[in-house]
Amino acid sequence: MSEGRALRSMIARRSGTGAAIVGLAAALSLAVYARADLVNAAQAGVAQSARGLNTVAAMLSYRSPGERPAGALAMLKAKRWPAVHERALPKVRGPNHLAGIVGAPVIPPVISPPVAPPLYDVVTGPPVVALAAPPPVDILPPGGGSPGVFLAPPPPGGGGGGGVFIPPPQGTTPENPVTPVTPVTPVTPVTQVIPPANSAVPEPGTWAMMLMGLFLIGQPVRRGRRAPRQPRLA
Amino acid sequence: MVALGLWLSAITGRSSSARPVPAISLEKASSSSRVMLTHPQASQALASGTVDRPVESLLAISRPLQFGDYSWDEKGVPPGPTWVRVDLGSQLISVFRGGHEIGTAVIVYGGENKETPTGKLHIIAKDRDHRSSLYDAAMPYTLQLTTDGVSIHGSSVRWGAATHGCIGVPLEFAHKLFDSAKVGDEVLIVGLPVLKTRAANSNQRINPTS
Numbered sequence: 001m002s003e004g005r006a007l008r009s010m011i012a013r014r015s016g017t018g019a020a021i022v023g024l025a026a027a028l029s030l031a032v033y034a035r036a037d038l039v040n041a042a043q044a045g046v047a048q049s050a051r052g053l054n055t056v057a058a059m060l061s062y063r064s065p066g067e068r069p070a071g072a073l074a075m076l077k078a079k080r081w082p083a084v085h086e087r088a089l090p091k092v093r094g095p096n097h098l099a100g101i102v103g104a105p106v107i108p109p110v111i112s113p114p115v116a117p118p119l120y121d122v123v124t125g126p127p128v129v130a131l132a133a134p135p136p137v138d139i140l141p142p143g144g145g146s147p148g149v150f151l152a153p154p155p156p157g158g159g160g161g162g163g164v165f166i167p168p169p170q171g172t173t174p175e176n177p178v179t180p181v182t183p184v185t186p187v188t189p190v191t192q193v194i195p196p197a198n199s200a201v202p203e204p205g206t207w208a209m210m211l212m213g214l215f216l217i218g219q220p221v222r223r224g225r226r227a228p229r230q231p232r233l234a
Numbered sequence: 235m236v237a238l239g240l241w242l243s244a245i246t247g248r249s250s251s252a253r254p255v256p257a258i259s260l261e262k263a264s265s266s267s268r269v270m271l272t273h274p275q276a277s278q279a280l281a282s283g284t285v286d287r288p289v290e291s292l293l294a295i296s297r298p299l300q301f302g303d304y305s306w307d308e309k310g311v312p313p314g315p316t317w318v319r320v321d322l323g324s325q326l327i328s329v330f331r332g333g334h335e336i337g338t339a340v341i342v343y344g345g346e347n348k349e350t351p352t353g354k355l356h357i358i359a360k361d362r363d364h365r366s367s368l369y370d371a372a373m374p375y376t377l378q379l380t381t382d383g384v385s386i387h388g389s390s391v392r393w394g395a396a397t398h399g400c401i402g403v404p405l406e407f408a409h410k411l412f413d414s415a416k417v418g419d420e421v422l423i424v425g426l427p428v429l430k431t432r433a434a435n436s437n438q439r440i441n442p443t444s
Contacts, residue, residue, distance in 0.1 A: 056276075
């Protein structure tokens with residue numbers, strides 16, 4: 001009986017120890033499962049250190065595509081011009097007096113810069129960032145993906161990125177207390193007008209000059225007809 | 235039990251870090267790993283002026299971003315105030331929630347004579363579908379920063395493009411930022427270091443100290 005009791009106690013102790021070990025292992029495994037993000041973070045941190053990126057500034061600069069080149073500043077959004085009708089002739093006649101007149105200033109188009117080659121080799125690694133095409137170009141003004149019309153230098157103080165905006169609520173102190181600037185009507189530029197080919201009507205003065213000229217040309221003929229002919233001597 | 239735990243952690247790690255990216259999809263995969271900063275790194279960033287708030291973690295970006303790229307991952311980030319850091323020299327924007335970075339993207343900013351202002355600004359208005367009356371252009375998911383129109387909004391982010399002062403970000407990134415940010419949130423805009431260098435050099439030429 002005592003042997004059985006001793007055996008049972010030994011089994012109980014070992015079972016208890018075994019259960020404790022199993023419980024500890026379960027707790028550890030659950031802890032590892034719960035902190036998987038930390039493991040990933042630690043791995044990412046090791047990778048960053050391996051590249052020599054030990055400061056926040058270095059890590060942020062590493063992901064940069066580089067500074068913008070100085071010449072790549074031409075692709076601004078085109079400013080909206082009001083409709084312009086300019087008269088090249090002092091007087092106009094008829095309903096088609098606007099025919100041939102250019103309504104908007106003729107400005108040479110901007111040549112889009114070529115697509116820049118990638119500045120860095122793509123590092124193969126976990127796909128944390130995916131490549132993608134730019135979003136649809138419905139954001140841009142009419143004219144397609146790249147603005148075909150380049151604008152003259154806008155008037156100073158013409159606003160930042162937009163026009164009339166929602167006024168700030170009461171109590172706020174904006175950084176730049178500048179009132180919204182209304183758009184200034186631009187100075188009408190000189191346009192080249194090509195008059196139409198076959199619809200030029202002479203002025204009354206031109207008509208009169210033409211008739212006078214014909215009259216002058218016909219005077220000697222009239223004088224010759226009025227004066228009697230002298231008989232020709234044989 | 236140990237094997238079960240290890241197996242569970244393994245499959246969890248696989249699913250979170252190896253999300254397949256379709257070859258022709260235009261979807262942006264989010265960063266799945268995060269860099270936890272050490273205390274010296276965080277202190278150095280705050281002391282050097284890189285950030286003006288404590289930062290605890292950054293998104294782990296494995297390669298330099300290109301125009302049109304963005305990364306957004308707010309999984310596991312505790313709630314907190316949203317704030318933004320824009321670096322014009324690096325052409326990058328970083329969005330933080332509390333001390334954790336949740337998004338980053340390449341930006342376009344103001345061109346010549348229309349520079350984007352620098353400093354600490356705040357969001358003064360939000361407009362989901364704003365349209366510029368001055369330039370007749372759409373400005374989706376606008377976060378207005380100044381009274382004269384400078385704002386963060388969705389744009390076509392391309393190499394060589396510039397704005398009239400606004401900060402343009404990819405459209406989907408702008409959508410996520412618009413949903414996360416509130417009026418009053420801080421936007422820190424860091425300027426171009428090249429301009430400072432030029433000014434310093436010119437001062438040295440005019441007033442040589444050595």
